Amino acid sequence: MLFNRSGGLALAIKLKQQLGYDNFTIFEKGSDVGGTWRDNVYPGCSSDVPMAFYSLSTDSWDWPHSHGNSAEIQDYWQQLARKYTIYPRVQFNTQVISAVWDDSTKLYQIFLENVTTGVKQTFEAEILVSAIGVLEVPRYASIPGRETFKGEMWHSARWNPKNVDMRNKKVAVIGNSASATQFVPRITEDPSVNVIEFCRTPNWLLPPTRSTHSPFRRWINRNIPLAPLIFRWLVYWRFELFYLMVFGSPLMRKLSTKATTSYIKAAAPKEYHEKLIPKYPIGCKRIIFDTDFCIALHRPNLDLNWDGIEKFVEDGILTKKGEKIPFDIVIFGTGYAADQFPLKVLGVGGTIQEYFDGKKGPQAYQGVAYPDFPNFFTICGPNTTTGHTSVIFTNECQAEYIIKLIKPILDHQVVTVEVKHEATDTYNEKIQARLSTSVFTNCVSWYRVDGTGKISNIFPGAATLFWLWLRKVRWQDYTGLGLQEWLHRRQRKKLNRLLKWITLMLVLVVGATFVWFHPGVLKQTSSWKLLT
Template sequence: MADFLVPSTASPETDAQHRQRGPIHAQRHVRVVCIGAGASGLLMAYKLQRHFSNYSLSVYEKNAEVSGTWFENRYPGCACDVPAHNYTWSFEPKLDWSAVYASSKEIFAYFNDFARKYGLHKYVKTRHQVGGATWNKQKGGYDVQIKDLESGQTIHDHCDILINASGILNNWAWPAIPGIDKYKGVLLHTANWDEKIDLRGRHVGLIGNGSSGIQVLPTIQPHVQKVTTFIREPTWISPVQGLEQHVFSAQERTDFATKPGVLTSYRKDVERGLNGQFGIFLKDTTTNANTEAYFRQQMAEKLSNPYLEQRLIPSWHVGCRRLTPGVGYLEALGKPNVDVVYGEISEITERGCRSDDGTEHPVDVLICATGFNTSFKPRFPVVNKRGTNLQDVWAHEARSYFGIAAADFPNYLIFLGPNCPIGNGPVLSAIEAQADYMCKLIDRFQTHNVATFAPKQDAVDDFVAFKDAFMRRTVWQDPCRSWYKGRADGPITALWPGSTLHYIEAMMEVRHDDWDVAYAGNRFAWMGNGYSQTELDPSADWAFYIRDRDDDEPLSRGRKLRIINKSGTVQQAKAVNFTGSDGSEAVPKL
């Protein structure tokens, strides 16, 4: 078998000639470089190891350990806003989560243990930061420049396929407030937390009421002398009904670990609940109206303060910004040692923050819970064969194909790129769909004499046009400030035009007509010497297609999906009823 493996660096003539010596679909060697060893990068390493042979892989990770954002984020109260048992790979449950919303340390342990269990660390080079990737016009593929952060040296690598798994929420940024460099107290950012700082007994300033700020406040409030929290705009804060915080008892954890089916049943119930939320994001749906009423009632009860209710409960729809459970946050705002300063910060002074009414608020420690650079531009130059840098192409608006690739950038794949379902529902399920799709592309590259593949420009243009039209029917289009879009009135660049289940179905098969493919030599060289792969395997049944009944898998998409989604096995609590003369407005019916 090894005699027929096709080298990846072969010229078009050599590639075609070499393939003629082997059987159909001979596997050439494929060199893959993956950037980032967070959740996505580790999953890609797992998938390649499980499904492929005759490949090599290097995963370059800037941090000292794997797990990405869950290694980096260590601020007080850091947790995931997705129920923990469903913030796992679909095939890799964790038995002993402490609570519905688990801490970042537990999540880090999950991904680190996943890497250890499957031996993925051998692919990872930690403390190695990618500085750029340039298409090699002579031999194809990318020349990748990496800085060894330990030695300071720059090393060079080359790959046939480059995968960017560096993520979207990892490039933290200080707030763009004048005078931040003048502050003489202790300055902290939630994404660059200094665990040596002791906040006990100190007056702490907290900027931001996004996910990080909402988690920090109730965690530090009982231990500090005072918190002055600066809030510039309202936001919806409440767990979705049925997904409230809960600490698992010892008996529950034992049942999950020892009773067959208990954990799987629980995980499925939660996942169905998460997947049933999509109607929240569609304007004028029963689900959105009911959720907004529930959130409004919950927020008013927990705030119990007309001044804060008026300023913190939004006028725009639920879901315009990312929803957060906000465990204990609203209650913390009413504690005696918490002051709420509502409005803009005009400047940061040597002593603290000056609000837009001119009042200076001195603090000992200033925490910036102000998030990340979410422009989707790669953090390093990615240069194609025309000499074009993707950073420049996406400078004003990031336009991808299904959140995984960019037109005119061949053999370059992206996890969680523009317009993927990062806020539509369960995100790890979407990452799995992306990894599977990438593997299908890599398989075709390996078993056919494909030189380059990239989405066609007109396919990207059509996808973006469809997405923009769809988004007008969603609450994401409301005039709120959100990292889902670059500006309040800008296009939605972060989210998929549909539910997570919708994305999973869209990604089940590669639409090859959307891809621009170039071949090395004759496009049919992959047919080889006339022999099949089956004839190379003496243990295979050379008459496998002869049988006594038709047991073929379904050929139609609809029949195939009914098997995959186990149609007929579950009675859902709600169905989707399509209303309107054109059937365009989906209203989940309770």
Template sequence: MTPAVTKRTSRTGDSTPVAEKADNFDDTWIVKERSIDESRPLRVVIIGAGISGIMACVRFVQRIPNLQLCIYEKNADIGGTWFENRYPGCACDIPAHTYQATFEPNKEWSQFYASAPEIHRYWKRVAFKYGCLKYMKLKQKVSEAIWDDEQSKWCLKVQDVDSGTIYSDKCDLLIQATGALNDWKWPKIPGLHDFKGELMHSATWDESYDYKALSFSPEELESFKKDHQVYQNFRKEVELQLQSVHGSTLTGSEMQIDGQQAFAENMKARLANKPELFDELVPSFPPACRRLTPGPGYLEALTDPKVNLIKSDIVKVDETGIVTADGQHRPVDMLVCATGFDTSSTPRFPIIGSGGMPLSEKWKDTPENYMSVTTDGFPNFFICLGPNSGLGEGNLLLLIEKSIDYFTECIQKMQRDNIRAMTVRRDAVRRFTKYCDQYFSLTVFSSKCRSWYKGGTEDGRIVALWPGSSLHARKAFANPRWEDFEYEYVDDNPAGWLGDGWTENEKYNRINVDYLDDDQIDFPLPASDFTLSV
């Protein structure tokens, strides 16, 4: 990259461009006209206004000065997957009291596993409370993102969904918060769209359907609202249970073996009305190889006399029904496709990194990444819920929050150190990839089962999960390893962070000595057995 040629007048009156003196370090003027604590102005664009986009907005606005923030959302409303998915019974598969922001506890969840509409209302409330809506542009779809090496900017193409008009935008940092579960797909079954009855997909449901689910009693809800400590105790107990099962994912561990037996006994009890279904339904692989879902009432529904379980594959669809591999034609009035989403990690629009490398090409074989949040060759680019960010157990919201804390620290470092571009090192990406592969070889996730954790394959690389527990991720994100990144500095001046010898408060005559206040001093504790020796 050709260094920016910036004229700088030295104390001696020499106005020779800095770039022309780069070879003679002693003659280069490196005092930068900025305060040492001045925060460099940065424009940040977030793609997506789901949970990650909302929480990133809250934290960025709270913690990052001199920020220009824009959030593009392709839908007509915020909320991401909880706006898009409204099929009957759609709910979170972990307890509601752990599926919330740590800074915004909700004491009024009506169900233990909250429904999609209730979760959507909660996150809209969070966005409104913290002033996020003014940064969000709805029905605006980012269709292209290209990194400009010369400008150190991301150049974007954005489409207005209603008019189809495409316009340009630029930013210093790009945050992809599009999530993993919103690019739904039809199953590849011959004749599917020849069907003349009602054809539905779980991701495009008519939500007028009503349903019931496990709920809290009015007394419980009232106790949560009246007594904060009662609520806190309940919330921590649920969180403790959620965070205490990591051992069940480690192949051959006592918790994993006991857990498999416990799951089997639970299935038998819930299938008691049709015990013959157990042998047809029990998987050959251990629990957690695929996503565990509590599904209250699901197994019980299969035992209803009106329900038939058909294990023969659907080989084709015609105008009136389905044809299964056993040769039978079964007429149906309605077909529901619950076939999920494209979870391949392939970008849904062109993202072009340094030197013209498309992310789709880089990740063609496998989505190698660093800490699930970025990859080499893509400066100033971070991903919420990217490859290797999901959890087979534990608290996903905790991982999202800590990854956003991580992004915040990266942006603060760029402002503090006068950095114009930071990119993770290739060797750091390779180490993380190797770590993932070695870690997962010890877990049930590597068992032979077709799973979206492996991109829909039976024995492929595990590309969807974090290599550890959510508590492990919390620690991993706590202290960024700055040595794993490469940096380019404003004016190609690594000393620019030192500024011009001033602080911001001095320049604007706001000098204070608050650092001498008791609450600002880190007082060490005296040793209890300290004795003065003479």
């Protein structure tokens, strides 16, 4: 049983491909598949990673551009859901209210509600996989008086729900991170839309990398065997090199900082240079590839405001410098609540959030498993964001790992699989030790609990290291009902296979040795064939 997002679809597809298994149900609170790319429909919404790599390894596509927009990416996932007959396994418009482990039946009781009709139901599952990730609940800036504002207000993750006409309006944009740098250039293309963007901290802006694929490039992708795989690997290694340039060493980071600073100075208006160039090291926050944001800064209908917001008033915003600025619309581009688990999942001794609170922030084993939560696994769990590469790749790594964990359960060889406390703590001590000397400690970011606490979202290494760590299951780190017996049976089978191979090799060696020292045997054998 799965909660839907691209990670959930990836796992569902792999279950069907690798195990021929389709006895699963996906609960999706939306009306269609697509997750992030269904929900985020703000102007300019697109991927940060080229689509050759921001797609499943098993399913390339004829992308018209290097980076897909939200509609194209959702269409991709819709086509995959049709191709692999996933739609019949999805229960749409269904929100998971909570899930409770029943230790007597070894099942999860899952409490659901139809978001359209309000009808409630209960579902039982042996295995529970949450693939909703950490970027699920929009975060609004903690600014007093929000409820007093009489104009229109929305978050970029829930774009313009009333379909408000923005022409000839004064718009306040709060935040200047990834989403804002994508939608601000688009809404300011109309000169009648006057935008003031309230910024708190600048971000490192890298030069644009988006391009349109030529007809010849697309022909190669469609017609030359292995071409999509080669394009995919080229992007993969490009981003691994990018990791080395930004995160690999202080010297490489210094060179990257110099190049990025030069770009900002060349592309942005001079009056913004001092404010736009961050004081923290590059890589500490999410790195943003420019999508015409620097071009938009030259437009007369866009201004940046660094004064800070004191509070909302009925008709606008009061800054910390005492200036009252009237607005018709306020748009939050302030990201997501990434340090809270968005679902109530109750295991043997408490909820996931209570476990997080006890550890002073989210943690898991390999970002996938949690002690005291039998048969519960996550995709996009704690410390699985890489910050530099494709989340689809890391989702696939986690999906492959989860399949290894649940296969003995699906084969009815094991009843429960649960990670040990000691293994989880040891793994996270290793994670946090690596992070303690990383660039991520040098600023406030959503990678950290409450912005400044435990680093709970980012993975401390390259994508290759992520793959290596999840390539095999360390079964000694797990416990469960029937698990040890299954491991013993598996070990005996391996030993029996090894003994068979050793016996075969011994027979071959003895036979070859005998023939070597008794060459006449072969002649005698030949004569027997002639006689017959």
